[in-house]
Amino acid sequence: MPMTITEKILAAHAGRDEVSPGELINVKVDLALGNDITAPVAIKEFGRTGVAEVFDRERVALVPDHFVPNKDIKSAEQAKLLRDFARRQGLTNYFEVGRMGIEHCLLPEQGLVGPGDLVIGADSHTCTYGALGAFSTGVGSTDLAAAMALGETWLKVPETLKFVYHGALPAWVGGKDLILYTIGQTGVDGALYMAMEFTGPAVASLSMDGRLTMANMAVEAGAKNGIVPPDEITRRYVEGRAKRPYQFYASDPGARYARVYEFDVSKLEPQVAFPHLPSNVRPVSEAGRVEIQQAVIGSCTNGRMEDLRLAAKVLQGKKVHPDVRLIVIPGTQEIYRTALKEGLVEIFLDAGAAVSTPTCGPCLGGYMGILAAGERCIATTNRNFVGRMGHPQSEVYLSNPAVAAASAILGRIAGPQEVC
Amino acid sequence: MKLQGKTWKFGDDVDTDAIIPARYLNTSEPAELAAHCMEDADPAFAGRVRPGEMIVAGRNFGCGSSREHAPIAIKAAGVSCVIAATFARIFYRNAFNIGLPIFESPAAAEKIQAGDEVAVDAAAGTIYNLTRGEEYRATPVPPFMQEIIAAGGLIDYVARRLTREKNGM
Numbered sequence: 001m002p003m004t005i006t007e008k009i010l011a012a013h014a015g016r017d018e019v020s021p022g023e024l025i026n027v028k029v030d031l032a033l034g035n036d037i038t039a040p041v042a043i044k045e046f047g048r049t050g051v052a053e054v055f056d057r058e059r060v061a062l063v064p065d066h067f068v069p070n071k072d073i074k075s076a077e078q079a080k081l082l083r084d085f086a087r088r089q090g091l092t093n094y095f096e097v098g099r100m101g102i103e104h105c106l107l108p109e110q111g112l113v114g115p116g117d118l119v120i121g122a123d124s125h126t127c128t129y130g131a132l133g134a135f136s137t138g139v140g141s142t143d144l145a146a147a148m149a150l151g152e153t154w155l156k157v158p159e160t161l162k163f164v165y166h167g168a169l170p171a172w173v174g175g176k177d178l179i180l181y182t183i184g185q186t187g188v189d190g191a192l193y194m195a196m197e198f199t200g201p202a203v204a205s206l207s208m209d210g211r212l213t214m215a216n217m218a219v220e221a222g223a224k225n226g227i228v229p230p231d232e233i234t235r236r237y238v239e240g241r242a243k244r245p246y247q248f249y250a251s252d253p254g255a256r257y258a259r260v261y262e263f264d265v266s267k268l269e270p271q272v273a274f275p276h277l278p279s280n281v282r283p284v285s286e287a288g289r290v291e292i293q294q295a296v297i298g299s300c301t302n303g304r305m306e307d308l309r310l311a312a313k314v315l316q317g318k319k320v321h322p323d324v325r326l327i328v329i330p331g332t333q334e335i336y337r338t339a340l341k342e343g344l345v346e347i348f349l350d351a352g353a354a355v356s357t358p359t360c361g362p363c364l365g366g367y368m369g370i371l372a373a374g375e376r377c378i379a380t381t382n383r384n385f386v387g388r389m390g391h392p393q394s395e396v397y398l399s400n401p402a403v404a405a406a407s408a409i410l411g412r413i414a415g416p417q418e419v420c
Numbered sequence: 421m422k423l424q425g426k427t428w429k430f431g432d433d434v435d436t437d438a439i440i441p442a443r444y445l446n447t448s449e450p451a452e453l454a455a456h457c458m459e460d461a462d463p464a465f466a467g468r469v470r471p472g473e474m475i476v477a478g479r480n481f482g483c484g485s486s487r488e489h490a491p492i493a494i495k496a497a498g499v500s501c502v503i504a505a506t507f508a509r510i511f512y513r514n515a516f517n518i519g520l521p522i523f524e525s526p527a528a529a530e531k532i533q534a535g536d537e538v539a540v541d542a543a544a545g546t547i548y549n550l551t552r553g554e555e556y557r558a559t560p561v562p563p564f565m566q567e568i569i570a571a572g573g574l575i576d577y578v579a580r581r582l583t584r585e586k587n588g589m
């Protein structure tokens with residue numbers, strides 16, 4: 001029976017020749033992930049399973065990234081719980097402040113996830129690794145606890161939606177715009193319980209950073225996972241990086257899809273998601289006059305090298321608007337270091353931006369850029385729900401890094417063409 | 421399992437930031453989380469909800485983050501169950517895993533109004549609107565998930581399975 005790439009990876013991890021949508025299956029997990037918010041609950045629940053040790057100390061990754069460097073005493077206690085557990089269990093993939101990064105930037109960079117893997121993480125944006133041709137999905141803390149004990153989890157085989165992006169991408173348009181546009185079309189539950197398979201020439205032309213951005217936001221359409229067929233770009237990315245053997249899977253001709261979407265993106269503009277849903281999308285030229293007080297460039301969606309390079313290209317030789325705070329947050333230590341070497345950090349500082357150590361920080365309204373009532377922020381993050389970045393009466397607009405940088409310069413939402 | 425209580429009504433796409441804002445996620449203490457339950461959707465909710473009352477919502481309830489703190493906050497606030505047209509995927513799993521009863525029923529989500537007195541027969545999957553004299557069906561729960569509920573949540577299910585394996589059964 002012809003299968004999709006998602007079905008093939010699931011079948012392989014269930015020890016079966018084939019699976020079909022709707023089946024409940026038990027699958028082996030290649031990596032289980034937790035962070036400083038979700039892992040404390042998982043560690044407590046793990047204690048209740050009666051198992052003394054995790055199933056494999058190299059296959060449980062704990063990344064404190066949401067509220068670290070510790071933002072307050074309670075967060076410090078949570079982070080300490082992770083650290084103590086990691087030590088006690090001898091986990092090889094615990095990442096301390098100064099050596100860490102935002103989990104979904106860090107794990108691919110460190111070669112801890114690869115094509116053909118099955119990964120679960122107690123973080124909804126675990127779907128990011130689908131960019132590498134892996135099956136990867138977010139679960140809750142209790143699911144993580146069970147997976148840490150068993151090395152397995154249960155899943156329902158999802159139906160797949162196929163997205164085909166035709167045409168060459170215009171200037172300043174990338175993975176973020178493709179995914180925002182897509183969520184605008186499907187709505188925030190248009191892919192509920194399903195797999196999103198991203199294909200076509202426009203996706204094939206994206207760098208790995210751009211693909212990671214796309215897969216990252218699959219959950220914003222309600223999807224279980226997002227996946228990009230692995231190709232030469234994937235191979236170049238994982239070669240010399242992957243810590244475990246990997247395998248390329250591809251959808252069979254004749255595989256069944258719940259629906260196929262075809263988009264011509266050759267005339268797509270940079271997209272902006274207005275409050276308070278990621279599906280509330282407009283082209284930047286139709287944004288109207290929206291004044292902003294803050295711009296954030298970072299997060300697991302757009303905190304990678306390509307994102308910082310794009311932002312620097314726009315900001316080079318320019319100044320941030322006097323009424324705007326621009327906060328730039330490199331996704332990992334490695335990205336931070338590269339940005340320094342390439343002179344990007346200097347461009348940001350010259351422009352009048354604050355540059356932070358890697359953290360989720362303001363993305364989820366933790367710290368490092370919380371909004372007051374009535375304030376507006378343009379952010380390269382992935383969610384703009386009510387109160388996401390601070391006061392329930394603040395507003396978050398989502399965009400790509402070039403739009404965020406241009407908006408920071410002009411003090412209102414604007415496309416990069418207006419300043420470059 | 422039979423549940424009965426007055427209902428609170430919410431709309432579509434109630435996200436986990438509305439159920440429990442991230443500013444309170446520096447703890448996982450159920451009672452502390454309960455004190456801020458639904459705060460950004462209805463600031464009065466946490467102070468006024470009574471044990472046994474129910475949440476009724478539209479489509480995609482619990483979308484957004486994977487935080488288990490969301491169903492924990494709802495459960496600790498004393499809410500007996502959540503009825504929605506559909507649930508976001510991770511919230512759905514989490515609710516089962518921690519033992520918060522949830523029921524998927526587009527008809528119930530549409531017809532039940534705030535303040536209606538509702539009773540649920542969980543085993544039969546039937547929702548009775550006592551105020552309006554109506555009856556709605558909930559989507560059946562797969563047998564495997566019923567096992568998890570019967571075991572008392574995922575962790576007890578896992579513990580039971582491991583003991584069985586150890587004893588070679």
Ligand code: SF4
Pocket residue numbers: 066102103104123125299300301359360363364381382
């Ligand atoms: S950067 Fe934002 S979306 Fe990504 S893991 Fe951190 S809090 Fe979640």
